Amino acid sequence: MNIERLITATRKRTRNARRTPSKLNSKRLFTDKKPHLKTKKQRPRQTMNKPTILxxxxxxxxxxxIAALGSPADAVSDDWLVKAEEKICHKLPASYKWFLLNYAGGEVGTEEIYSIYGMNFEDINGGDIVFQHINGLKYKSTTAKKVVISETDFGEVFFFDYDTYNGxxxxxxxxxxxxxxxxxxxxFYEFLVKRIKAYLP
Incomplete structure (x- = not known):
């Protein structure tokens, strides 16, 4: 199933669960069970052409x-990228660095794309990727190799999985x-393309 369709289907199940709380466990609005998929033949995975920067x-x-982003004039210096890498103990992916240097940060739809604010990581709040990672580790909502980059109002969390880092x-x-x-x-290129397209009519 297309990933965006799966996310949409999950949201619909959530809304239905909220409408009929007496029929469901109120502590669990989502389920991993997919009874309708068991009877269907598995389709071959659809591969998306890798989007180019252009x-x-x-x-x-x-x-x-939809894509309310900044500009190169808003970007932080390379020094801040190095500081961020040292703080999260990971190299930032090349496509994400390109985003930071060309768009600095911003929002897609209603979702803030975490960036680097260029301020002390310990003192700031909001969508700074380092602050969010430190906070996530503190409250055990993430792990050292999962660096969150965005969250939706529906409870979906997007993150870099450093177990897949290829250098x-x-x-x-x-x-x-x-x-x-x-x-x-x-x-990150593909991520941005998908998030923007998710908001298109």
Whole structure:
């Protein structure tokens, strides 16, 4: 199943669960069971063509109402990238560095894309990726090799999985409210393309 369709289906199940709490365990609005999928033949996985930087840039330009991002003038210096890497104990993926240097940060739809604020990581709040990682480790909502980059209002959490780091790029997974982790994108370029397209009519 297409990952965006799966996310949408999960959200629909959540809304239905909220409408009929007496029929479901109120402490668990999501389920890993997929009874309808068991009777269907598994379809071959659909592979998405890797988006080029030019395609992504054009998509951002075409939809400024969805991709509300910054500019190179807003970007932090390379020193802050190095400090961030030292703090999270991981190299930042190349595609994510490109995003930080060219767009600094911003929002896609209603979702803040975590970035680097260029302030003391211990003192700031909000969508600074280092602050969020430190906080996540403190409250055990993430692990050392899972660096969160964005969260939705529906409880989905997108993160770099450093178990997949190949020296340059890191795959991005989404944790849906059931607790299951699903592969979402092979790099940050692909992640941005998918998130922008998710908001298109």
């Amino acid at each position: 395609e992504l840039e054009n998509l951002i330009k075409q939809h400024p109402d 340059e790029e890191c795959q991005i997974f989404v944790r849906i409210p059931s607790g299951k982790n699903l592969l979402y994108a092979n790099n």
